[in-house]
Amino acid sequence: MRGLLCLLMSFPLLASATDLTIAAASNYRLLLDDIVQRFEQAEQVDVSVIYGSSGKLATQIQHGAPYDLYFSANSAYMARLEQAGELTGRVITDGYGQLVLLASANSQEPFVRPLETLMKGKVVAIAQPKHAPFGQAAVSYLKSAGLYEQVSPSLVYAENVAQVMHMVRSGAADYGFVALSLIEQGTDAAQRMKILPLKDKHLLKQQHAVIDGTKNTKLAARFSHFTQQPEITQLKRRYGIEPENAEVKNGARGNGRG
Amino acid sequence: MAEADWQAVWLTLKLGVASTAILLLVATPLAWWLVRRSGWLAASVQAAVALPLVLPPTVLGFYLLIWLGPTGFIGETLESLGLNHLAFSFEGILVGSIIYSLPFAVQPLVESFRRIDDEQLQVAATLGAGAWRRFWTIVVPYCRGGFLVSATLSFAHTLGEFGVILMLGGSIPGETQVLSVLIYDHAEAMNYDAAHQLSLGLLVFSFAVLVLVYGWQKRSTKSETRLC
Numbered sequence: 001m002r003g004l005l006c007l008l009m010s011f012p013l014l015a016s017a018t019d020l021t022i023a024a025a026s027n028y029r030l031l032l033d034d035i036v037q038r039f040e041q042a043e044q045v046d047v048s049v050i051y052g053s054s055g056k057l058a059t060q061i062q063h064g065a066p067y068d069l070y071f072s073a074n075s076a077y078m079a080r081l082e083q084a085g086e087l088t089g090r091v092i093t094d095g096y097g098q099l100v101l102l103a104s105a106n107s108q109e110p111f112v113r114p115l116e117t118l119m120k121g122k123v124v125a126i127a128q129p130k131h132a133p134f135g136q137a138a139v140s141y142l143k144s145a146g147l148y149e150q151v152s153p154s155l156v157y158a159e160n161v162a163q164v165m166h167m168v169r170s171g172a173a174d175y176g177f178v179a180l181s182l183i184e185q186g187t188d189a190a191q192r193m194k195i196l197p198l199k200d201k202h203l204l205k206q207q208h209a210v211i212d213g214t215k216n217t218k219l220a221a222r223f224s225h226f227t228q229q230p231e232i233t234q235l236k237r238r239y240g241i242e243p244e245n246a247e248v249k250n251g252a253r254g255n256g257r258g
Numbered sequence: 259m260a261e262a263d264w265q266a267v268w269l270t271l272k273l274g275v276a277s278t279a280i281l282l283l284v285a286t287p288l289a290w291w292l293v294r295r296s297g298w299l300a301a302s303v304q305a306a307v308a309l310p311l312v313l314p315p316t317v318l319g320f321y322l323l324i325w326l327g328p329t330g331f332i333g334e335t336l337e338s339l340g341l342n343h344l345a346f347s348f349e350g351i352l353v354g355s356i357i358y359s360l361p362f363a364v365q366p367l368v369e370s371f372r373r374i375d376d377e378q379l380q381v382a383a384t385l386g387a388g389a390w391r392r393f394w395t396i397v398v399p400y401c402r403g404g405f406l407v408s409a410t411l412s413f414a415h416t417l418g419e420f421g422v423i424l425m426l427g428g429s430i431p432g433e434t435q436v437l438s439v440l441i442y443d444h445a446e447a448m449n450y451d452a453a454h455q456l457s458l459g460l461l462v463f464s465f466a467v468l469v470l471v472y473g474w475q476k477r478s479t480k481s482e483t484r485l486c
Contacts, residue, residue: 056446106329123346128429130447156346156428157435167428172327172345 019045020219023057024071026127026162027097027134027179028206031239032071039226045219053160055131061086061211068220071208073097073161073179074133078207088212092224095241097204098180099137103192104168107175111194118175119151125173127161134161137203138177144199180240206241263456265432266440270417273348273436277355278413281363284356285408289367311361318358319425326350326426346428351436354422362411370404371397403475410471414464 024032029051036047050057050067058077061070062084070087071094072078081087101115111118127135135157142148158164161179168176169189177196183189198204208227210220226232233243292304310318326344327333333343344350374397382392398405420438427434429443437460444453 053446055448059446059448125428128443128446130443156430158428159424163425167323170324170327170345171329172323172333172343173428 018048020047020068020216020223021066022047022049022069022071022223023061023065023067024049024051024208025054025057025073025133025206026051026160027073027181028071029162029182030184031181031236031241034235034239035227035232038232039223042226043219043222047223051160051162053127053132055133056160059131066214067211068214068216069208069210069223071206072133073206074136074203075205075207077133078209081209086212087209088214088217089210089221089224091207091209092228093244094206094208094227095236095243096201097134097137097206098240098242099134099141099196099198099204100178100180100183100193100240101196102165102168102176102178102183102189104171104174104176105188105192106171107192115145116147116150119147119154122154122174123156123172124151124154125156125158125164125167125176127164127177128157128159132158132160133204134164134177134179137198140200140203141177141196141198183240185238259455260452262431262435263440263452266435266437266456267459269348269432269435270437273351273355274413274416276352277359277416278363278409280352280356281359281412282405282409285360285363285367285412289364289371292364292368293371307364308361310358315358315419315421316425318354319422322350322354322357322422322426326353345426346430346434348433351423351427351434354426355416355419358419358422359412359415362415363408366404366407366411367401370401370407374400406474407471410467414467417460417464 022032022036029049032049036049039045040047052060054072054074054077057065057067057070058072058081061067061081070078070081078087078091082091101111103111103118107122126138127133129135129139139148142151156167156173158167158176161177161182164173164176164178165182167173168178178193180193180195183193208224210217210224214220236243288303288307292300292307323345324330325332328337328343328345330343333345337343344353378396379392382396387395418438419436420442423434423436423439424442427436427439429435429439435443437456441453441456441460444450444456
């Protein structure tokens with residue numbers, strides 16, 4: 001018994017301490033993992049990232065979650081935190097996310113037919129619009145395309161955009177509205193997607209800010225600065241996040257991704 | 259309460275009642291078999307039945323989504339028979355609930371069946387009572403406490419199910435959006451009033467159900483089945 005107690009007491013000493021904790025919208029995963037790796041090498045620090053839907057993470061921050069930085073997939077949640085006095089320093093705009101319709105591997109249909117015909121009687125997954133920006137963007141797209149009434153009966157709702165990817169990958173959903181930034185180059189998923197032009201691209205304004213009251217303000221500010229380097233801007237483009245003032249071209253993205 | 263909230267209440271009750279009914283049908287022969295068998299096979303079956311107690315519900319949800327979907331071995335088989343696959347459907351979360359609550363249905367029955375006097379069954383058999391008759395006239399009355407606890411726990415446990423349904427259901431109003439998932443959605447969207455209302459209702463209801471069962475147990479002289 002005493003041995004067990006000693007073991008439990010020493011556990012915190014064994015656990016590696018994280019220097020910086022980031023809360024980020026799920027669609028940031030590939031980009032941030034890459035940035036974090038570069039930052040850790042440059043600064044010799046340990047950074048951990050918690051991914052979820054923007055709304056969920058914003059709620060957690062308002063309830064005192066111990067995050068140092070917050071990356072959101074739309075500006076509404078950032079504005080809410082700013083008004084609540086949860087942020088310190090400037091809100092940085094990383095660019096604009098792009099909405100993509102991804103087909104599962106077992107749906108043989110190429111995107112040559114109109115979406116209306118494609119989605120008929122199919123299971124279509126979207127992130128929960130109540131708290132996930134890519135879900136809100138998907139609903140907005142469907143409404144502007146006049147498809148919402150027809151598609152809404154066959155919609156299934158995921159916790160966040162990463163879970164939509166899982167639903168489509170597992171074949172449980174035929175189609176899913178996901179983020180371009182979650183589709184890796186050279187994978188077969190990249191061959192089964194269609195970038196959808198949004199009427200209001202501000203729905204997916206990707207922003208980040210440092211959380212007020214963090215003990216790691218300096219390191220958090222350095223990370224924020226690091227994400228604004230020219231090389232990282234190129235990286236964002238490669239991961240499907242369009243920098244500000246860039247023309248979003250349907251069906252193509254920087255560095256030859258398609 | 260909004261219409262969607264009432265819809266979730268009815269759907270949750272429907273899921274609870276349906277899974278409890280099916281669980282009783284499945285758990286009764288299974289518990290009977292477990293009580294009368296020993297050896298590695300029985301131990302393996304008992305372990306399989308108890309797995310949902312130790313596995314995170316997300317593990318169940320993860321596998322069930324793959325197996326019940328159109329490319330999984332169950333979903334694909336159903337599709338080849340001209341039926342629909344089970345992901346994102348009421349039938350799918352029903353399968354999930356049955357697996358998730360199976361140990362809660364089986365365990366009280368096992369405890370109850372263990373206490374049956376075999377001599378009584380043998381006497382009834384020599385008097386010419388068939389298996390069905392012995393079951394209905396001896397086992398059911400003698401083990402009604404076990405059946406009640408099994409049914410109540412299955413029902414209450416299904417009400418509280420979350421992780422499996424979150425991964426397998428797709429939060430479809432009227433189809434798979436049960437109370438636990440709707441409360442989660444409300445909380446994430448900061449609709450705290452609605453989340454409070456539903457949570458409090460579920461808390462009071464679950465407590466009342468358990469009080470009834472414990473109260474019945476305390477008063478019952480025939481059955482000494484305990485919940486834990």
